Structure formats: C-alpha cells, structure tokens
Amino acid sequence: xxxxxxxxxxxxxAALSAGAFVVLAVFRLGRKEFSPxxxxxxxxxxxxxxxxxxxxxxxxxxxxxxLNPFTDAVIKAFGLAGLCEEAAKxxxxxxxxxxxxxRRSRRDLMLGVASVALGFALIENVFYVFSAADRWPATAxxxxxxxxxxHALVGLTLGAGLVRAEGQASAMMRVLLIGRAWxxxxxxxxxxxxxxxxxxxxxxxxxxxxxxAEAFSMTTPTAxxxxxxxxxxxxxxxxxxxxxxxxxxxxxxxxxxxxxxxWPHWLGAFLFARSTGFICGGLLLLGATAWIALAINAAIAGxxxxxxxxxLSACAASITVxxxxxxxxxxxxxxxxxxxxxxxxxxxxxxxAAVVTLAIFAxxxxxxxxxxxxxxxxxxxxSYQNSGDLAHAISNFDTALAYKADxxxxxxxxxxxxxxxxRYDAALADANAAASLxxxxxxxxxxxxxxxxxxxxxxxxxxxxxxxxKLKPDDATSFALRASLLLDKGEFESADADLDRALSLKPDLxxxxxxxGYVLLQKFxxxxxxxxLDAAIKLDPNQPDxxxxxxxxxxxxxxxxxxxxxxxxxxxxxxxxxxxxxxxLARSRAGQNGRDELTFWAGRLPHDAWPFPLIEFYLGxxxxxxxxxxxxxxxxxxxxxxxxxxxxLLQKLDTPGVAALSRAAEICPVSxxxxxxxxxxxxxxxxxxxxxxxxxxxxxxxxxLEVKKIDKDTVATAPDASGAPxxxxxxxxxxxxxx
Amino acid sequence: xxxxxxxxxxxxxxxxxxxxxxxxPHTIDRDxxxxxxxxxxxxxxxxxxxxxxSPFGFFFPVVWFLxxxxxxxxSAVVLVPIVLSLMHAPSIIVRGSGLVVSLLGAxxxxxxxxxxxxxxAEIRAAAPDDATARxxxxxxxxxxxxxxxxxAFVTIxxxxxxxxxx
Numbered sequence: 001x002x003x004x005x006x007x008x009x010x011x012x013x014a015a016l017s018a019g020a021f022v023v024l025a026v027f028r029l030g031r032k033e034f035s036p037x038x039x040x041x042x043x044x045x046x047x048x049x050x051x052x053x054x055x056x057x058x059x060x061x062x063x064x065x066x067l068n069p070f071t072d073a074v075i076k077a078f079g080l081a082g083l084c085e086e087a088a089k090x091x092x093x094x095x096x097x098x099x100x101x102x103r104r105s106r107r108d109l110m111l112g113v114a115s116v117a118l119g120f121a122l123i124e125n126v127f128y129v130f131s132a133a134d135r136w137p138a139t140a141x142x143x144x145x146x147x148x149x150x151h152a153l154v155g156l157t158l159g160a161g162l163v164r165a166e167g168q169a170s171a172m173m174r175v176l177l178i179g180r181a182w183x184x185x186x187x188x189x190x191x192x193x194x195x196x197x198x199x200x201x202x203x204x205x206x207x208x209x210x211x212x213a214e215a216f217s218m219t220t221p222t223a224x225x226x227x228x229x230x231x232x233x234x235x236x237x238x239x240x241x242x243x244x245x246x247x248x249x250x251x252x253x254x255x256x257x258x259x260x261x262x263w264p265h266w267l268g269a270f271l272f273a274r275s276t277g278f279i280c281g282g283l284l285l286l287g288a289t290a291w292i293a294l295a296i297n298a299a300i301a302g303x304x305x306x307x308x309x310x311x312l313s314a315c316a317a318s319i320t321v322x323x324x325x326x327x328x329x330x331x332x333x334x335x336x337x338x339x340x341x342x343x344x345x346x347x348x349x350x351x352x353a354a355v356v357t358l359a360i361f362a363x364x365x366x367x368x369x370x371x372x373x374x375x376x377x378x379x380x381x382x383s384y385q386n387s388g389d390l391a392h393a394i395s396n397f398d399t400a401l402a403y404k405a406d407x408x409x410x411x412x413x414x415x416x417x418x419x420x421x422x423r424y425d426a427a428l429a430d431a432n433a434a435a436s437l438x439x440x441x442x443x444x445x446x447x448x449x450x451x452x453x454x455x456x457x458x459x460x461x462x463x464x465x466x467x468x469x470k471l472k473p474d475d476a477t478s479f480a481l482r483a484s485l486l487l488d489k490g491e492f493e494s495a496d497a498d499l500d501r502a503l504s505l506k507p508d509l510x511x512x513x514x515x516x517g518y519v520l521l522q523k524f525x526x527x528x529x530x531x532x533l534d535a536a537i538k539l540d541p542n543q544p545d546x547x548x549x550x551x552x553x554x555x556x557x558x559x560x561x562x563x564x565x566x567x568x569x570x571x572x573x574x575x576x577x578x579x580x581x582x583x584x585l586a587r588s589r590a591g592q593n594g595r596d597e598l599t600f601w602a603g604r605l606p607h608d609a610w611p612f613p614l615i616e617f618y619l620g621x622x623x624x625x626x627x628x629x630x631x632x633x634x635x636x637x638x639x640x641x642x643x644x645x646x647x648x649l650l651q652k653l654d655t656p657g658v659a660a661l662s663r664a665a666e667i668c669p670v671s672x673x674x675x676x677x678x679x680x681x682x683x684x685x686x687x688x689x690x691x692x693x694x695x696x697x698x699x700x701x702x703x704x705l706e707v708k709k710i711d712k713d714t715v716a717t718a719p720d721a722s723g724a725p726x727x728x729x730x731x732x733x734x735x736x737x738x739x
Numbered sequence: 740x741x742x743x744x745x746x747x748x749x750x751x752x753x754x755x756x757x758x759x760x761x762x763x764p765h766t767i768d769r770d771x772x773x774x775x776x777x778x779x780x781x782x783x784x785x786x787x788x789x790x791x792x793s794p795f796g797f798f799f800p801v802v803w804f805l806x807x808x809x810x811x812x813x814s815a816v817v818l819v820p821i822v823l824s825l826m827h828a829p830s831i832i833v834r835g836s837g838l839v840v841s842l843l844g845a846x847x848x849x850x851x852x853x854x855x856x857x858x859x860a861e862i863r864a865a866a867p868d869d870a871t872a873r874x875x876x877x878x879x880x881x882x883x884x885x886x887x888x889x890x891a892f893v894t895i896x897x898x899x900x901x902x903x904x905x
Contacts, residue, residue, distance in 0.1 A: 012822065044814035048801070048893055051817070055896030058903050095885040096810060101878035123818070130825045256871040257862075 035102035046119025053084035070206035082190030110159030117155025153239035160242030191231035284322030288315035298376035442468035476506035488671030510540030560590035638668035778881015800844025805886035
C-alpha cells in the first residue's frame with residue numbers, strides 16, 4: 001500500500017521542494033519577463049530526458065567492463081555524469097526550450113536552460129531520496145544545498161553558451177559554440193562528481209589520487225575535499241559570469257507580445273517582492289555564512305580542519321543562489337522623496353528589530369552555537385576513530401562534552417572509542433552515563449549491552465537487551481543482537497528462536513541472516529553458514545561483518561581465494577584489525593604476499609590498542625615473546641595464542657603451532673572467533689578428528705610455550721610433542737615466509 | 740490571407756460551420772487553427788475537425804505528445820507511473836496508471852485540439868495586432884520531429900530501466 005501514514009510520504013515533497021530557492025532565483029533573474037509557461041515546459045522536458053543518461057548508465061553497469069578504480073571514476077564522472085547528462089539537458093534546451101513560442105529573449109533562453117537542469121535535478125533527487133530508505137531526510141537536505149543548485153548553476157553556464165551560439169550568423173560557428181558550451185558544462189559537472197565517486201572508495205583510494213594528495217602534503221580525503229570545493233567554486237563563478245555576460249550584452253528589442261504574468265497573482269506578487277528577495281536571499285546568505293563561521297569555530301576547538309572545507313563546499317552554491325535572489329526582481333522606479341524616507345525608516349526599523357532580537361535570544365543563539373560545535377566535534381571524532389586515530393577521537397568527544405555535557409552522541413562515541421581501546425571500564429562508565437540520561441532509549445541500552453558483552457557480563461548484556469525489547473517490542477535488530485549474545489553463551493536453540501522472531505518481524509533484516517550464519521559457523525556447518533551469509537550480503541552489501549564471517553567459513557574450507565576477496569571487501573567497508581590479520585593469513589595460505597597489504601592496513605588502525613602487537617608481529621616489528629608479554633588479559637592471551645599458532649603453522653612448525661592453537665582452544669571464551677578458528681585448524685592439522693562436544697582437538701602435546709633469547713635476535717623455542725625444544729629459525733621475529 | 744481554399748467550409752463563426760470538437764469561441768476560426776496545425780508554414784492542406792482516437796498515441800504516448808509539442812502531458816505520462824512505483828503503490832494502481840497513460844495518448848488528438856483552442860484564444864487576446872498574433876500562433880503550433888525522436892529514446896530508456904528492475 002502507499003504509505004500514507006508513514007513519514008516517508010514526505011519524501012516526495014521533500015525531494016521536489018529542494019528546488020524552491022532555485023525557482024525563486026530563476027524568476028527573479030527573469031525580472032517579470034520570464035514566462036511561467038516556458039518554465040513549466042523546461043522543467044517537464046528536463047525531467048523527461050533525465051531517463052536517457054540513466055539508461056546509458058544502466059547499460060554500462062550491465063556491460064561490466066573491467067576498469068581500474070581511477071579510470072572507473074573518471075568515466076563515471078566525466079563520461080556518464082558530465083557528457084551524457086549535459087547532452088540530455090542540451091537536447092531538451094535546443095529542441096524544446098529554444099523554439100518555444102514564449103521564449104523571446106536571450107535571457108529567457110539562459111533561464112530556460114537552467115530550468116531544464118532543475119527539472120533534471122529534481123527527478124534525480126526523487127530517485128536518490130527514495131533509494132535512501134530511512135536516511136531520506138538527510139539525503140533530501142544535503143542534495144537541497146548541493147546537487148540541485150549545482151545542476152541549475154551548470155545549466156546557466158550551458159544556457160549562456162547557447163545564447164552566444166544563437167547570435168552567430170554562421171551555422172558552423174553555431175555548432176562549434178554549442179559544442180564548446182556542452183564540453184565546458186560537462187567538464188564542470190565532471191569535476192564536481194569526480195571527488196564524490198573517488199570518496200566512495202574510502203579507504204582504498206586509487207593510487208593516482210593518493211600520489212596527488214602526497215604531492216600537496218595532504219591526506220587523500222582532504223585532497224578530495226579541496227577538489228570538490230574548487231569544482232563548486234568554479235561552477236558558481238562560471239554561473240555568475242554567465243549571468244553578468246548576458247545582462248551586459250545589451251538590451252534587446254522589446255518583444256511584440258506582452259510578457260505572461262505569473263498566475264495566481266499572489267504568487268507573482270510574492271516572487272517579485274523586494275521583501276521576498278531580502279528575506280529568502282538573506283536567509284541563504286546568512287545561513288551559509290553562519291555555517292562556515294561555526295565550522296571555523298569547531299576547527300579551532302579541535303575538529304578536523306577539513307570540516308571548514310566541507311562547509312565552504314556545501315555553502316558555495318547556496319550563497320550563489322542567494323546572491324541571485326537578493327537583488328530587486330524589477331528595475332527600481334523613480335521614487336519620491338517621501339518614499340525614500342519611508343524606505344530608510346523601514347530599514348532602520350528592521351535593523352533595530354534584528355539587534356533587539358539578537359539581544360533577547362543571545363542565550364538561545366549561544367546554545368545553538370554550542371550544539372553545532374558539539375555535533376561537529378562528534379562527527380570529527382568519528383572520522384578520527386574510523387581512520388584509527390583513537391587519541392584524537394577521544395579528545396574530540398571530550399571537547400564535545402565540554403561544550404554540551406549531556407550530549408548523548410558524544411558519550412556513545414567515546415564509549416565506542418574506548419571499546420576499541422579495550423578500556424572497557426571507561427566504556428561502561430560512558431554507557432552508564434548515557435543510560436542515565438536516556439533510560440528509555442533502546443539504542444542506548446543496546447550500546448551498553450555491547451560493553452557488557454565485552455566484559456563477558458552476558459547476563460547484564462541480555463538484561464539490557466530484554467529491556468530494549470520491552471521498550472520497543474517490534475525492533476527486529478534487538479532480537480538479532482540478543483541472538484548473538486545467546487550464541488556467545490552457547491544457547492543455540494534460544495538464539496535460533498530470537499533469530500526466527502527477528503526475521504518474522506523483518507524478513508529482510510540482513511543482520512539476522514548474518515547472525516544465523518554465525519550460529520552455523522559456530523556449529524562448524526560451513527556450507528549452510530555460507531548460504532546464510534550470502535543471503536545477508538545480498539540484503540545488505542555494505543555490512544563488513546558478513547563478509548568477514550563468510551571469509552572465515554571459506555578459509556576453514558580451504559577456499560582461500562574467495563576468502564581473500566571477502567576479507568578485502570570487509571576491510572574496504574570498515575578497516576578492522578582482525579580482518580586485516582585474517583587477510584594476511586589467507587594470502588599466505590594461498591601462496592601470496594600479504595605483508596604489503598597488512599602494512600597498508602596497519603597505517604589505518606589504532607597503533608596503541610590491542611591487537612596491534614599481533615600486526616607488528618606479523619610484519620616483523622615485534623618478536624614472539626614480546627607479543628605474548630603484550631597480552632595482559634585472558635582474551636588477549638587467547639588471541640595471541642591463536643594468531644601466533646597460525647603463524648607457526650605457516651612456518652611449517654606444526655608442533656608448536658598445534659600447541660599454541662590447543663591453548664587458544666582451551667582458554668578462549670566460547671564466543672571468540674579465535675576459539676572457533678583454533679578448533680577448525682586443529683581438525684585440519686591434528687592427528688585426531690575432534691568432536692564438537694568434547695576436547696578431542698587437544699593433542700598429547702605441549703603444555704607450555706617456552707621462550708628464550710638466543711644470540712642477538714629474538715628467537716622463540718617451543719617444546720615439541722615429546723618435550724624437546726624446537727629452535728625456531730632466525731626469521732622467527734614475525735615475518736612469515738610463503739608456505 | 741487565409742490558408743483555406745475559397746471553396747472550403749465557411750469560417751467557424753458563420754452559421755452552418757462544421758463544429759471542431761465543440762463550439763469555438765467566436766474569436767477562433769479555421770484560419771488560425773490551420774496556422775497552428777501547420778506551425779506557421781505556407782498553406783498546407785490541414786484537415787481539421789478530426790478528433791478520432793489515435794492508435795499511435797495509445798501505444799506510444801510519449802512520442803506522440805512530444806511530436807505534438809505537448810510537453811506537460813508527455814512528462815505526466817512518463818513520471819506518474821514511475822513516482823507511483825517508487826511510492827510502493829499496489830501493482831494494480833501502477834499498472835492501472837499505465838493504462839490511463841495509454842488512454843491519455845489515445846485521446847491525444849482531442850487534447851491537442853483543446854490546447855490549440857486555448858492557446859489561440861490567449862494569443863489573440865494578448866497580441867497587439869493581427870500579424871503578431873499570426874506569427875505567434877504559428878510558432879506555438881506545428882510539430883517537432885526532434886521531439887518524436889527523443890520521445891522514442893525516452894520510451895526505450897524507460898522500458899530498459901523498468902525491465903532491469905524486474
């Protein structure tokens with residue numbers, strides 16, 4: 001059924017209202033002479049022809065031409081978005097707007113092309129907003145201030161090119177000038193989309209853009225933000241230049257037919273009123289300026305400096321549209337002395353009212369400023385956290401809390417960073433503070449349950465999820481999370497029941513299908529686990545955990561190349577230390593070099609948090625004893641035993657490897673992937689076939705890993721099954737050879 | 740100067756004139772309609788008064804409407820079914836909208852005549868003199884071959900996208 005009572009019903013008007021300010025700018029630039037019927041035709045034809053580039057894009061997708069990421073981004077930005085989209089707009093402008101009987105002047109043609117671009121952008125907007133699912137308000141808002149005005153501004157540039165071509169007597173010159181206008185518009189459009197397409201590849205940016213960023217001593221995201229800002233500024237300046245050029249090209253002869261008035265009359269009065277320009281233009285200009293000022297303030301407070309670039313990029317197009325709206329929509333008539341006096345009095349009254357309003361609402365304005373800066377700091381903290389810089393992330397969250405002590409996202413963000421640091425007590429303190437601020441917020445309870453899970457306080461974690469489910473009984477996600485906790489406790493039947501409930505509430509819940517895949521993985525039923533994880537990935541291709549779990553299942557089955565592909569997908573979506581370690585192992589098993597890739601990921605992971613010592617060990621920067629000594633908790637010891645055991649197996653040192661894996665299987669909590677992995681590996685290499693229930697993987701092996709130092713290098717020795725020590729080779733400081 | 744031969748039907752404002760889709764206002768005559776239909780070209784043997792259903796319009800409404808320069812109707816027949824499908828309307832409504840679109844294309848000639856009447860009346864009311872009015876009527880009417888070609892491309896594109904989503 002049409003969701004008449006769902007908030008999503010507002011998605012369509014939200015997508016369409018994105019062009020309101022552009023419409024206002026077009027009519028005010030038309031100065032009461034731009035025909036509303038021409039506007040309607042331009043919007044309609046722009047909307048219709050938007051399907052042509054969409055079909056070409058679809059065709060390209062179907063062809064599946066193998067391209068490297070950089071070439072792919074270039075073709076998508078300059079070819080599909082630039083040339084194809086601008087060609088569609090040009091066709092609509094040339095064949096429908098230009099010959100329309102109410103198109104009477106050069107200015108009409110230019111504004112008509114801008115309107116074609118607006119129609120095109122609005123249809124594109126409808127598709128983007130509807131495909132954004134629950135994120136449609138954010139998508140609609142962001143496209144309102146960026147994509148929609150950008151399309152219209154590029155349309156002004158294209159229109160100015162058509163105007164220039166129309167003035168030529170020679171047909172050849174007309175064709176050349178139209179071609180030039182098309183290429184300029186396509187280039188501007190392409191430069192706007194190019195950094196956006198490259199940004200989708202985070203963090204695996206193509207090498208040329210990495211080198212470009214290095215050449216300017218910038219990080220790649222900063223370089224992309226700079227390119228984006230340059231493109232938006234170029235488009236805005238080009239549009240301003242186009243408008244000024246057409247305005248200065250001389251007054252055209254008065255058309256014989258009178259201009260068509262906007263109907264209804266009150267709408268016309270509103271569009272062309274001086275106060276409309278003053279209020280709407282001022283709203284855009286002041287809003288954009290305030291945003292940029294606040295971004296600068298946030299950067300001074302410690303947020304990522306790139307937030308200022310992003311604010312400028314987001315606001316430049318809106319500022320240009322505001323500048324087009326601001327001037328009077330018709331020529332100023334001669335005014336009497338009294339009218340001038342009245343006007344000055346009105347301005348004085350408005351200025352006084354503004355000052356008084358500012359004075360009265362100073363507290364509220366300051367509170368808004370604090371809220372904005374706290375929000376910017378949280379966003380910056382999340383960026384730092386995603387790039388592995390936990391210290392800066394926590395500093396940002398701290399500052400955000402200093403600006404706004406009860407800011408829930410900052411508490412949750414700091415909790416998340418502390419979880420990565422494995423500072424679970426600090427994380428729990430933040431989670432408790434968040435829960436005391438919002439005791440009936442299921443999301444907070446779910447977040448705290450994850451901290452309890454880290455602390456192995458499963459009952460407390462399940463209690464929080466019970467409470468979350470009680471507060472929101474139709475939330476399938478909470479059931480899926482509780483299922484994963486029950487799975488950790490080994491209560492497979494209860495976990496299955498919760499997953500059934502989650503899937504009955506939301507049959508397309510990818511998380512639930514993935515959780516079922518984990519259950520099957522824990523039961524060593526790899527083929528069915530892969531089938532469930534396939535389904536989860538099909539439902540939500542952006543969930544890194546599903547790829548990671550499927551990679552492990554494939555690894556256990558010995559399908560290393562598909563496992564490598566999955567681990568690359570997992571890391572590309574969210575860099576994760578454990579996925580990076582497994583990628584190294586899978587590549588080594590497949591006979592490939594995994595070291596360079598692990599070095600790459602190491603640069604994007606927190607260096608001062610566990611399990612970074614394990615990464616250092618694999619990269620040869622830390623010796624085996626130092627890894628073992630770095631593991632201070634039982635969980636870390638479990639992981640150290642597993643990953644060093646795997647490494648020893650890669651070195652063909654089966655006996656100490658099996659010993660380490662046996663210890664991992666022994667000490668790892670039941671929910672840990674390392675326990676599952678150790679058992680799977682022991683089944684593969686062990687002399688006995690283990691069972692799920694018993695400890696059959698335990699070999700008659702070693703009980704202790706004895707480590708001692710030999711010569712200058714750190715060399716680990718481990719007793720073999722008979723108790724005789726095995727001297728590890730000189731490269732035992734961690735660099736694995738190819739098997 | 741009239742485009743209609745002397746032995747043709749008398750002007751519409753004369754008694755006994757054949758009706759063209761109902762009664763025209765007295766300001767609209769066959770001369771203006773012929774001018775509109777021919778797009779301001781020289782005297783063409785334009786046949787007026789035929790308001791039959793259009794089979795071509797039924798099967799290819801977008802092409803027909805763009806050929807006849809009926810841009811708003813063309814956009815409606817493309818966009819309404821798509822927006823309904825985006826809003827997860829029941830399939831019967833989406834398919835029904837497709838049928839409505841086809842029927843709209845089929846009655847296109849009637850809609851076109853109604854549009855011509857309206858535009859001619861507007862132009863005649865606003866034009867300062869007869870020459871300007873005739874020039875503007877010619878510009879407002881006629882057909883667009885480029886529109887038909889682009890309409891065909893749009894139809895193919897929409898069908899491609901629809902089948903890709905299946």
